[in-house]
Amino acid sequence: MTKPGYRIDPADPEAFRRAFHELADACLDRVAQARELPWIAKPADMAETVALVSDEPGLGEAELFAMMRGEVMPYATGNTHPRFFGWVHGTGQPVGVAAEMVAAAMNSNLGGRDHGAMAVEQAVIDWSQRQAGLPEGASGVLTTGTSQATILALSAARMKLFGDAVRKDGIAGLGRIRVYSVTGAHACIEKAMEVMGHGSRAVRHIPQGPDGAMDMEALEAAIAEDRAARILPMAVVGTAGSVNTGTFDRLDAIAGLCGREGLWFHVDGAFGFWAVLAEDPWRELVRGVDRADSIAADFHKWIGVPYDCGMVLIRDGDLHRRTFSTRPAYLEGQGAGLGGGETWFTDYGLELSRGFRALKVWAAIKAAGVPALSATITDNCRQATLMAELIEASEVLELAQPVQANVCCFYLTRGEASAVATALQLSGEAVFSTTTLNGRECLRAAIVNHRTTEEDIRLAVAAVEREVLAVEV
Numbered sequence: 406m407t408k409p410g411y412r413i414d415p416a417d418p419e420a421f422r423r424a425f426h427e428l429a430d431a432c433l434d435r436v437a438q439a440r441e442l443p444w445i446a447k448p449a450d451m452a453e454t455v456a457l458v459s460d461e462p463g464l465g466e467a468e469l470f471a472m473m474r475g476e477v478m479p480y481a482t483g484n485t486h487p488r489f490f491g492w493v494h495g496t497g498q499p500v501g502v503a504a505e506m507v508a509a510a511m512n513s514n515l516g517g518r519d520h521g522a523m524a525v526e527q528a529v530i531d532w533s534q535r536q537a538g539l540p541e542g543a544s545g546v547l548t549t550g551t552s553q554a555t556i557l558a559l560s561a562a563r564m565k566l567f568g569d570a571v572r573k574d575g576i577a578g579l580g581r582i583r584v585y586s587v588t589g590a591h592a593c594i595e596k597a598m599e600v601m602g603h604g605s606r607a608v609r610h611i612p613q614g615p616d617g618a619m620d621m622e623a624l625e626a627a628i629a630e631d632r633a634a635r636i637l638p639m640a641v642v643g644t645a646g647s648v649n650t651g652t653f654d655r656l657d658a659i660a661g662l663c664g665r666e667g668l669w670f671h672v673d674g675a676f677g678f679w680a681v682l683a684e685d686p687w688r689e690l691v692r693g694v695d696r697a698d699s700i701a702a703d704f705h706k707w708i709g710v711p712y713d714c715g716m717v718l719i720r721d722g723d724l725h726r727r728t729f730s731t732r733p734a735y736l737e738g739q740g741a742g743l744g745g746g747e748t749w750f751t752d753y754g755l756e757l758s759r760g761f762r763a764l765k766v767w768a769a770i771k772a773a774g775v776p777a778l779s780a781t782i783t784d785n786c787r788q789a790t791l792m793a794e795l796i797e798a799s800e801v802l803e804l805a806q807p808v809q810a811n812v813c814c815f816y817l818t819r820g821e822a823s824a825v826a827t828a829l830q831l832s833g834e835a836v837f838s839t840t841t842l843n844g845r846e847c848l849r850a851a852i853v854n855h856r857t858t859e860e861d862i863r864l865a866v867a868a869v870e871r872e873v874l875a876v877e878v
């Protein structure tokens with residue numbers, strides 16, 4: 406018999422507590438063994454194992470927890486491992502596991518209202534704005550990631566260009582607009598223009614100069630050409646850390662040009678924004694980021710917060726609010742009580758109901774402290790430089806382009822990069838991803854990993870060399 410009110414809550418709180426503690430220990434074991442736990446392939450029948458049937462019977466907590474431990478938890482992405490360098494995947498801080506638990510226990514909704522979780526998100530935004538060097542009056546909101554942050558930023562840019570009426574009138578009368586970004590910039594910019602109704606053709610790619618940064622003369626020429634063709638330039642996106650090759654646009658130069666041309670200056674700093682915390686010469690790569698109208702960045706990449714959390718910062722906080730604020734009668738603020746509170750985050754983005762992502766970010770900053778975060782980011786840049794040195798010293802590997810910060814791409818003199826990447830993923834030795842540069846496939850490492858040591862870099866490169874040497878010539 407179920408006790409009234411305990412259909413969902415555990416009927417035996419003591420048994421639940423014991424099972425929960427065991428599960429917590431298993432999570433902590435996983436965190437403690439991160440160095441020994443690379444990606445492993447999921448079982449072929451995983452889909453059947455986890456399938457939910459229409460009349461799923463209740464399993465009970467103890468059995469459920471055992472299933473999560475045994476049949477779900479081992480098959481993670483593997484980015485908690487020190488030799489995971491694929492794509493751009495953050496490693497995740499152990500305190501984030503605890504913060505996620507606290508956030509779930511509180512189960513706060515950060516759309517708005519007056520409660521403690523709101524103060525924590527505001528603290529994270531204020532801290533980030535200070536790191537960016539944005540002035541008082543700037544605003545921000547946490548998002549799932551940079552993709553969503555980009556939609557928010559470019560929507561604010563559109564409000565600035567066309568005025569508040571665009572919210573009522575839509576885009577039908579606006580004509581063609583243009584957003585500029587460097588060749589190799591992230592596809593989330595196109596996606597943003599698609600969902601905003603302008604289409605991906607609204608994004609014009611500007612070639613890279615010799616150092617990988619956007620060619621500023623080509624940008625100026627493209628703007629003039631578009632104006633002559635009655636295509637209205639709206640914004641320039643400066644990429645701080647391109648996803649493919651890790652190159653940085655010259656943000657200062659873009660800021661100057663946007664000032665002269667009256668364009669919105671957005672920075673895609675998904676991972677590279679956090680070079681603001683690095684030592685020189687890497688800090689220098691983001692000089693000018695304080696002049697941005699908007700910045701998108703992720704906490705789940707280089708700050709190492711468990712997935713997911715990104716943010717948008719907007720210089721003109723009032724414009725940001727006007728772009729998204731909608732308060733029907735049932736959401737109208739009250740002066741005091743839970744319905745009060747000055748800032749409601751729903752006024753700054755697309756979501757009404759929002760989780761307490763801010764807690765794991767706040768915890769990551771509080772626990773490690775800025776000096777440790779800074780040192781980690783600087784170390785990762787040094788490690789990418791070391792990797793490049795090892796590649797240059799290698800008989801069988803060839804650096805594809807100079808390393809600017811934390812991304813290192815290199816060719817193999819024989820064999821296929823994708824085959825080597827797969828072999829090392831399957832052996833659990835290292836995770837590289839692949840890309841194509843100058844028409845040639847290469848291995849790519851993006852190091853945003855606080856567990857990586859110099860030894861890990863040496864081991865990973867040695868493993869690649871061994872695989873290449875094993876290829877028959």
Ligand SMILES: *Cc1c(COP(=O)(O)O)cnc(C)c1O
Nearest residue numbers: 493550551552591646648675703
């Ligand atoms: C990862 C990344 C994005 C997308 O961010 P998400 O958080 O995955 O949405 C955008 N731009 C760059 C440069 C990235 O590295």
